[in-house]
Amino acid sequence: MTATRIDPWHNAYARRAAGMTASEIRALFAVASRPEVVSLAGGMPPVDGLPLELVSDIARRAVAEHAVTALQYGAAQGEASLRDAVVEVAAASGVRTHAGEVVITTGSQQALDLLARILLDPGDVVLVESPSYVGALGVFRSYEADIRHLPCDAEGLLPESIEGVVARERGLGRAVKLLYLVPNHHNPSGVTTSSARRVQIMLAASRCGVLVVEDDPYSLLGFDGEPGPPLHALDPTGVVYLGSFSKTFAPGLRTGFAVAPPAIRDKLVLAAESAMLCPSALSQQVIAMYLREYPWRNHVKGLRELYRERCEAMLAALAHYLPDAHWQAPRGGFFVWVELPGDTDARALLPRAVAARVAYVPGTAFFADGQGHSHARLSFCFPPPVDITEGVRRLASVVREEEAVRGAFRS
Amino acid sequence: MTATRIDPWHNAYARRAAGMTASEIRALFAVASRPEVVSLAGGMPPVDGLPLELVSDIARRAVAEHAVTALQYGAAQGEASLRDAVVEVAAASGVRTHAGEVVITTGSQQALDLLARILLDPGDVVLVESPSYVGALGVFRSYEADIRHLPCDAEGLLPESIEGVVARERGLGRAVKLLYLVPNHHNPSGVTTSSARRVQIMLAASRCGVLVVEDDPYSLLGFDGEPGPPLHALDPTGVVYLGSFSKTFAPGLRTGFAVAPPAIRDKLVLAAESAMLCPSALSQQVIAMYLREYPWRNHVKGLRELYRERCEAMLAALAHYLPDAHWQAPRGGFFVWVELPGDTDARALLPRAVAARVAYVPGTAFFADGQGHSHARLSFCFPPPVDITEGVRRLASVVREEEAVRGAFRS
Numbered sequence: 001m002t003a004t005r006i007d008p009w010h011n012a013y014a015r016r017a018a019g020m021t022a023s024e025i026r027a028l029f030a031v032a033s034r035p036e037v038v039s040l041a042g043g044m045p046p047v048d049g050l051p052l053e054l055v056s057d058i059a060r061r062a063v064a065e066h067a068v069t070a071l072q073y074g075a076a077q078g079e080a081s082l083r084d085a086v087v088e089v090a091a092a093s094g095v096r097t098h099a100g101e102v103v104i105t106t107g108s109q110q111a112l113d114l115l116a117r118i119l120l121d122p123g124d125v126v127l128v129e130s131p132s133y134v135g136a137l138g139v140f141r142s143y144e145a146d147i148r149h150l151p152c153d154a155e156g157l158l159p160e161s162i163e164g165v166v167a168r169e170r171g172l173g174r175a176v177k178l179l180y181l182v183p184n185h186h187n188p189s190g191v192t193t194s195s196a197r198r199v200q201i202m203l204a205a206s207r208c209g210v211l212v213v214e215d216d217p218y219s220l221l222g223f224d225g226e227p228g229p230p231l232h233a234l235d236p237t238g239v240v241y242l243g244s245f246s247k248t249f250a251p252g253l254r255t256g257f258a259v260a261p262p263a264i265r266d267k268l269v270l271a272a273e274s275a276m277l278c279p280s281a282l283s284q285q286v287i288a289m290y291l292r293e294y295p296w297r298n299h300v301k302g303l304r305e306l307y308r309e310r311c312e313a314m315l316a317a318l319a320h321y322l323p324d325a326h327w328q329a330p331r332g333g334f335f336v337w338v339e340l341p342g343d344t345d346a347r348a349l350l351p352r353a354v355a356a357r358v359a360y361v362p363g364t365a366f367f368a369d370g371q372g373h374s375h376a377r378l379s380f381c382f383p384p385p386v387d388i389t390e391g392v393r394r395l396a397s398v399v400r401e402e403e404a405v406r407g408a409f410r411s
Numbered sequence: 412m413t414a415t416r417i418d419p420w421h422n423a424y425a426r427r428a429a430g431m432t433a434s435e436i437r438a439l440f441a442v443a444s445r446p447e448v449v450s451l452a453g454g455m456p457p458v459d460g461l462p463l464e465l466v467s468d469i470a471r472r473a474v475a476e477h478a479v480t481a482l483q484y485g486a487a488q489g490e491a492s493l494r495d496a497v498v499e500v501a502a503a504s505g506v507r508t509h510a511g512e513v514v515i516t517t518g519s520q521q522a523l524d525l526l527a528r529i530l531l532d533p534g535d536v537v538l539v540e541s542p543s544y545v546g547a548l549g550v551f552r553s554y555e556a557d558i559r560h561l562p563c564d565a566e567g568l569l570p571e572s573i574e575g576v577v578a579r580e581r582g583l584g585r586a587v588k589l590l591y592l593v594p595n596h597h598n599p600s601g602v603t604t605s606s607a608r609r610v611q612i613m614l615a616a617s618r619c620g621v622l623v624v625e626d627d628p629y630s631l632l633g634f635d636g637e638p639g640p641p642l643h644a645l646d647p648t649g650v651v652y653l654g655s656f657s658k659t660f661a662p663g664l665r666t667g668f669a670v671a672p673p674a675i676r677d678k679l680v681l682a683a684e685s686a687m688l689c690p691s692a693l694s695q696q697v698i699a700m701y702l703r704e705y706p707w708r709n710h711v712k713g714l715r716e717l718y719r720e721r722c723e724a725m726l727a728a729l730a731h732y733l734p735d736a737h738w739q740a741p742r743g744g745f746f747v748w749v750e751l752p753g754d755t756d757a758r759a760l761l762p763r764a765v766a767a768r769v770a771y772v773p774g775t776a777f778f779a780d781g782q783g784h785s786h787a788r789l790s791f792c793f794p795p796p797v798d799i800t801e802g803v804r805r806l807a808s809v810v811r812e813e814e815a816v817r818g819a820f821r822s
Contacts, residue, residue, distance in 0.1 A: 252692030281663030
């Protein structure tokens, strides 16, 4: 009622705008940026480990030597020089492609948005893991899709669940448009889908005729080095593969890429043109030069060590301060997915946690259907180990207080 | 049928994807980039007139001195430092706002896309000028809107047409969601809406309760200097104002902005977050520093002189080579909207024109309803005057050949 009186345009919005609500991550950004708060919430990579002298010189030369490219309108598909370089980056994750199949996007988030735009009518069904990436859920929701969570375990999605759900939804007259997966170092669960599962998932998706979207920002950030075989390699005509420079280089350049079968690529390019004409030429020029001039694999190797150390600090702190919580040790990526002890509701606990100067993302953000109350996503990517330890300590103390309050009410 | 056999996903696309077809401008980009072709097609500003030494140094310092901002995730609404600077830029066009109302977008194109996303359900009506900007028509079409062209003359849109069309559409049960206008140096018509018309348009829109989208990339590029009073100034609660750095600085940074009433701004920010998380931080940092460090008004003044000279070259060439064509001399911007002589069909003529090494955009691109066959949009922004003259000469010779062929068939 208040909104109705304040906003003269309240009757003018599209139906999809009703699904646009501030995400829990977004609301947290403001709070978590206060210096006294240890943020285990965001997925921000530290950018101070980059070779800043080189990158700043590249930025200078991108303008000074390539002004006509870096400052001008370009192709909606992205610059050829960057698409060439992307072919090599994708190869490092086991994806074999060529520059013609690559579409440069404003981060992977835009790739998700463009895919939803070309594929999803209202009421179409999207299959996702349990839990699933909050940013993808937001996109699917904004296109008024029906999101179905499939069961997962420590090896990833249960492949045998796919065909039953697809048959049931189709029986209800619904189109099942895509299966969205993060097979490597999952956000938020940290799980890496096993090789056997990957084959079974692709076989099931192929039998059902459901397009697979493989979102893969973390494949190069495994602590053991080698990433698992990409789903894309198993069936390049049945998979759209998404990569990103946000985690391995710098998110502020907002540059990711999609590798797509030709007909889908054509539609993605048209959708990209409508969405923004073309991606940032300056960002593309800087990344293309960085990939050409710098041994970027060494930087990624350094990141792996950095994250491994931070992950170990987090796991040690959890074992020490919250031994009765449950988690699976990740083999890479940014996140530990923690089931809090007892009946602790991670979402209800959050304001108290922030008051105690620690932030995280409650598990409910990663479900479209209200699940996830008992879980918290803890990021180890950004704070140094000593802060991670302190953050987990603060979280544990809030959990203990909460348990004490509940115990008092029970007795 | 061919597409059906080639694309295994032909049944998977959303309904809106059917409206995504390669625009005439886009198909031309490939051809027009061949060096032997004089392109009067694109709307690319020349970027070599920028102070490249300063801009390249700014790019270096953006990374070297502001890495934590320029390379990191930022706010979906855009960086505060750039939003502060935008307030001053908007003031130069007569728009009074504050940083809180400003949303930074990936070019104005993305602002249009985000507005369509929050406002348009399939079948909703959008009112536009005759002709209207091709990129906006593409966005509205991709959201499955019904586009209605309102009549225009040398002073802009006829205000008295608004209420009748709105009443008729509402009588048919349709929601009329927005009125899209380019009041200054219109793309493609070159018309600047008169001050009296602006007042009448806003009164009519206000009476009807239709939101106005004022797309204003060219206001600072009038040959006489002072832009007309923005619609936004007449009713800030009824107008979303769109500005761009693509024409006055550099399109390759893909940075524009929207000034919107609070409730619409909130929805735009949520839509932006879903679309790409946040705009390019590097681009924003570079533009914010450029606006702070360089007398950008002087650069814009230089651009005005450059474009005035090119426009004069085009008008002189038209008077010389195509005196029987019709056009209105623009007072700024990038374009002359030419009605070709006789029954010449500009669209049918295009392949022959390109073979004769001149490119333009046929008028049909600027209508959603098949009008515009007799018109061509000629851009004077990019080629130097001597090339403009030669381009118009080539165009005239193709028009004459075509007339001769038609004459031969008639006799």
